Amino acid sequence: MKKLFMLALLFFVVATFTETKVFAQEAGKTAVNKQEQVVEHKAEATVGEESEGALPSGYMVLPFVILLGMIATGPLFYEHFWEKYYPLIAVTLGIIVVLYYVIVLQNFHSLLHTTAEYFSFIALLSSLFVASGGIYIKIDKKSTPMLNVIMLFIGAILANIIGTTGASMVLIRPFLRVNKGRVKPYQIIFFIFLVSNIGGALTPIGDPPLFMGFLKGVDFFWVIDHVWIIWLPTVLLLLAIFYLFDIRNKDVSEASQEYTGKVEIVGLKNLWFLVIILISVFIDPNVLPWVPDLMPFPIGIREIIMFAVVYLSYRYADKEALKGNEFEWAPILEVAYLFIGIFWTMVPALQLIAHEAHAYGSQLNAGIFYWSTGALSGVLDNTPTYVNFFSAAFGKFGLNPDLIKDVKFFQENHALYLEAISVGAVFFGSLTYIGNGPNFMVKSITESSGVKMPSFFAYIVKYSLIILVPVFTLVWFVFFYGRG
Amino acid sequence: MKTLEETLKNESHGLCYGNRIMLPFKAVVLKIAVAGKLYTEFLPKIKNGAVVNHKDCMTEIYLLDFDDLYSDLSKYDLIKVVLVEDGKDVFDTNNHKRLDLRIGEKHKVIIEQMSDDVLFQE
Numbered sequence: 068m069k070k071l072f073m074l075a076l077l078f079f080v081v082a083t084f085t086e087t088k089v090f091a092q093e094a095g096k097t098a099v100n101k102q103e104q105v106v107e108h109k110a111e112a113t114v115g116e117e118s119e120g121a122l123p124s125g126y127m128v129l130p131f132v133i134l135l136g137m138i139a140t141g142p143l144f145y146e147h148f149w150e151k152y153y154p155l156i157a158v159t160l161g162i163i164v165v166l167y168y169v170i171v172l173q174n175f176h177s178l179l180h181t182t183a184e185y186f187s188f189i190a191l192l193s194s195l196f197v198a199s200g201g202i203y204i205k206i207d208k209k210s211t212p213m214l215n216v217i218m219l220f221i222g223a224i225l226a227n228i229i230g231t232t233g234a235s236m237v238l239i240r241p242f243l244r245v246n247k248g249r250v251k252p253y254q255i256i257f258f259i260f261l262v263s264n265i266g267g268a269l270t271p272i273g274d275p276p277l278f279m280g281f282l283k284g285v286d287f288f289w290v291i292d293h294v295w296i297i298w299l300p301t302v303l304l305l306l307a308i309f310y311l312f313d314i315r316n317k318d319v320s321e322a323s324q325e326y327t328g329k330v331e332i333v334g335l336k337n338l339w340f341l342v343i344i345l346i347s348v349f350i351d352p353n354v355l356p357w358v359p360d361l362m363p364f365p366i367g368i369r370e371i372i373m374f375a376v377v378y379l380s381y382r383y384a385d386k387e388a389l390k391g392n393e394f395e396w397a398p399i400l401e402v403a404y405l406f407i408g409i410f411w412t413m414v415p416a417l418q419l420i421a422h423e424a425h426a427y428g429s430q431l432n433a434g435i436f437y438w439s440t441g442a443l444s445g446v447l448d449n450t451p452t453y454v455n456f457f458s459a460a461f462g463k464f465g466l467n468p469d470l471i472k473d474v475k476f477f478q479e480n481h482a483l484y485l486e487a488i489s490v491g492a493v494f495f496g497s498l499t500y501i502g503n504g505p506n507f508m509v510k511s512i513t514e515s516s517g518v519k520m521p522s523f524f525a526y527i528v529k530y531s532l533i534i535l536v537p538v539f540t541l542v543w544f545v546f547f548y549g550r551g
Numbered sequence: 552m553k554t555l556e557e558t559l560k561n562e563s564h565g566l567c568y569g570n571r572i573m574l575p576f577k578a579v580v581l582k583i584a585v586a587g588k589l590y591t592e593f594l595p596k597i598k599n600g601a602v603v604n605h606k607d608c609m610t611e612i613y614l615l616d617f618d619d620l621y622s623d624l625s626k627y628d629l630i631k632v633v634l635v636e637d638g639k640d641v642f643d644t645n646n647h648k649r650l651d652l653r654i655g656e657k658h659k660v661i662i663e664q665m666s667d668d669v670l671f672q673e
Contacts, residue, residue: 147599147616240670250672395586395625511587517631517672519589 121174122422123415127167130160131412135447138405139501143523153401157408164411177414180469183365184282185410188450189403190366190373191278192232192504194344196399197377199233201337201384203391204241207327210249212313216306218242219257223266223302227291229341231267231274235505238262239512240392249316252520255513256530257309261302263505264497268298268490272348274503276444276453276492283457284353284474285485293486297546301494304538334388340380347372353471393515398508406450413451420455421462428463433487434547436460440491441539445498445531453492460484487547494539498531499523552576552608555636555648558662565652565660569619572612572630572652572660577605577637580612581647584671585630586623588616605637621654629653631671647673 134157141149168174208214218238226234235258242258243250267273269291271281277290350369352360361367366374384394424431440456458468464481466473478485496503500510500523510520521529553563553575566573580603583590590601597615604611614630617623624630630652639646649665665671 243670243672247672390627393625393627393629395628397586397625514589515584515587515631516670517582517584517589517633519591 121172121418123167123172123418125419127164127415128419130163131409131416131451134160134405134408134412135451138448139446142501142507154404157405161408161411164414168414177418178411179363179365181410181414183367184279185407186366186370187282188275188278188410189406190370190377191272191344191348192230192275192402193399194373194376194380195230195233195272195341196236197384198337198340198344198380199229199236200392200394201334201340201380201388202237203333203385203388204237205329205331205333205391206241206245207329207331208245209326210246212310212316214245215242215254215313216310218245219261219309220302220306222258222262226262226266227269227273228345230272231263231503232505232508233341234266235263235509236392239509240516243513243516243518250518251316252518253312253530254309254316255509255518255520256526257305257312259506259509260305260497260535261309263509264503265298265301265305265494268294268493272345274493274496275450276496277489279450279454280457280485280489281348283468284471285478286475287349287354289478289485290489293482294489297486297490297542300545301538301542304541305534308534308538333391334385337380337384337388340376343376344373347376393512398504398511402504405448409448409451413454416451416455417458421458421468424459424462425465428465431459431463433483433550434543436484437487437491437543437547440488441495441498444492444495445502448501449492449496449503453488456488456491457485460488483547483550490542490546494542498535499527555634559664563662564655565662566658567620567654567660568658570614570617572614572620574610574612574652574660574662575608576610577608578610578634578648579637579641580610580632580634581641582633582673583612583614583630585614586617586628590614610634621658624654629669631665631669633673649673 137149137153137156141153165178168178218241222234222238222242225238228234229237239255239258239262242254246254264274268277271277271285271287271290273290277285280290281287347369349355350358350372351367352358358368436456436459440452443452443455460481461468461473461477463484464477466477468474468477497506500506513520520526553561555576555578557563558574558576563575565575580593581591583601593601593603595602599615602613602615604613612632614620620630632650632652633647634650635641635646635648649671651661651663651665651669653661653663655661
């Protein structure tokens with residue numbers, strides 16, 4: 068399976084390298100500085116796409132639909148088959164689209180662009196996953212509703228610094244341990260709501276969809292500037308609801324148990340790796356013009372640093388921390404395989420959605436973007452959903468999401484739409500176990516610790532519909548209703 | 552046949568072949584948690600889940616969701632088991648023993664009493 072994956076990437080890199088080499092040289096001759104080179108590079112790529120006849124057949128969206136459908140249904144209805152064959156399925160569906168673009172459309176630029184985004188995406192996620200997996204927090208305190216509220220709030224903030232995946236990984240075990248004797252599924256579900264999803268809505272590091280926006284050119288601090296006003300009341304409201312649930316939950320553990328009140332962190336050195344990851348996010352030719360662009364290779368300096376962190380933070384991790392976290396590679400390998408398929412199969416869908424949105428743009432308002440992005444983020448993965456609606460919103464205004472100047476124009480002049488898409492993608496990822504990567508991971512860790520979690524449908528019926536949907540409706544009414 | 556106490560005291564090991572674990576004592580298994588999966592039902596003749604068989608001198612556990620436990624689990628993965636030794640009162644929770652099973656080299660299963668550091672709710 069690894070060979071297949073490597074062969075697919077090798078094939079892709081060789082194909083795009085030959086095509087883009089000449090193109091990159093020409094771009095280099097005319098550009099005045101690095102920043103302009105990047106913009107022109109992308110501008111030419113777009114022109115190239117248009118001149119190549121551009122729009123793919125509608126049938127080429129099928130691999131994307133099949134893959135997302137299988138990701139949603141596989142773990143539920145044909146778990147054995149899915150666990151065994153998902154890498155093969157994802158890579159094969161991706162290769163179908165790659166071959167179509169290479170052979171039929173002869174469009175290499177979209178693929179190169181998408182593959183570069185994939186490497187940035189997986190470099191960030193894997194480095195955060197491994198670095199945070201080497202940090203083990205032990206909290207010896209008696210569980211109280213207020214302590215739980217504080218832990219969830221800290222988790223929601225931490226999610227913006229080390230990502231929802233990193234924060235979930237670091238905090239779920241301390242959260243379970245603190246609640247030993249009174250762990251109930253609702254506590255874990257609020258953890259998924261707040262730490263694994265909604266909390267991470269403030270920075271591009273917080274949740275993968277926002278990082279995709281950043282890769283496309285949205286300013287790093289744009290998100291916190293525009294979304295905190297929605298984030299804060301939502302988080303506080305959910306914490307208040309959690310508190311009301313939690314004060315009814317009595318401790319059934321031995322009353323005589325004594326607590327030292329100590330908080331111990333094992334694997335502190337991995338914090339340095341997290342700092343390196345955070346700094347490296349900005350090492351991008353679009354942010355710092357002096358950073359060399361390694362085009363046509365699909366990875367840059369930032370990704371090289373992040374992949375180095377993956378190796379080093381595991382190699383030098385505290386073994387006690389890895390053991391305490393029961394560290395395993397399977398979750399991040401699953402993301403790596405599935406997302407190479409998602410990124411490649413998504414290319415035709417993105418082009419077609421942008422085209423359609425341009426045609427029917429006048430009928431789409433911010434509320435529609437909020438609910439559509441949200442509803443699909445709940446049942447599909449929220450990253451491709453965000454990218455698709457990002458593309459659609461640009462299409463509505465006749466802008467190109469692959470052009471930096473268009474992205475800057477969009478974030479300044481149509482901020483409401485970007486807010487609706489960002490909030491919809493991140494918040495609604497908590498609607499189901501499959502809405503966002505860490506949701507299933509938290510469920511797995513919880514069940515590994517002996518606590519039975521609700522089924523897929525029980526999660527939706529007992530928690531999402533009753534708690535989240537009313538809260539999200541309130542968010543829509545206050546922030547998006549009648550606007551845009 | 553060994554008792555559970557002897558097994559832990561002498562650091563005796565079990566065996567693992569594929570998805571089959573053999574423990575050198577007889578016990579009633581109550582709960583197993585491994586790699587995000589939680590088993591509390593051990594019915595015979597099922598396709599997925601876990602099956603427990605009792606032989607004269609050992610307890611067999613088949614974890615059917617895995618093909619090969621040695622390769623499917625990471626070196627930090629534990630198989631967490633709650634069981635009651637054969638002959639003891641299942642309904643007395645003081646008899647419930649919490650064990651860690653770790654799949655080692657050469658088909659060995661390292662059996663240890665679960666430490667307080669391991670996250671597990673019975």
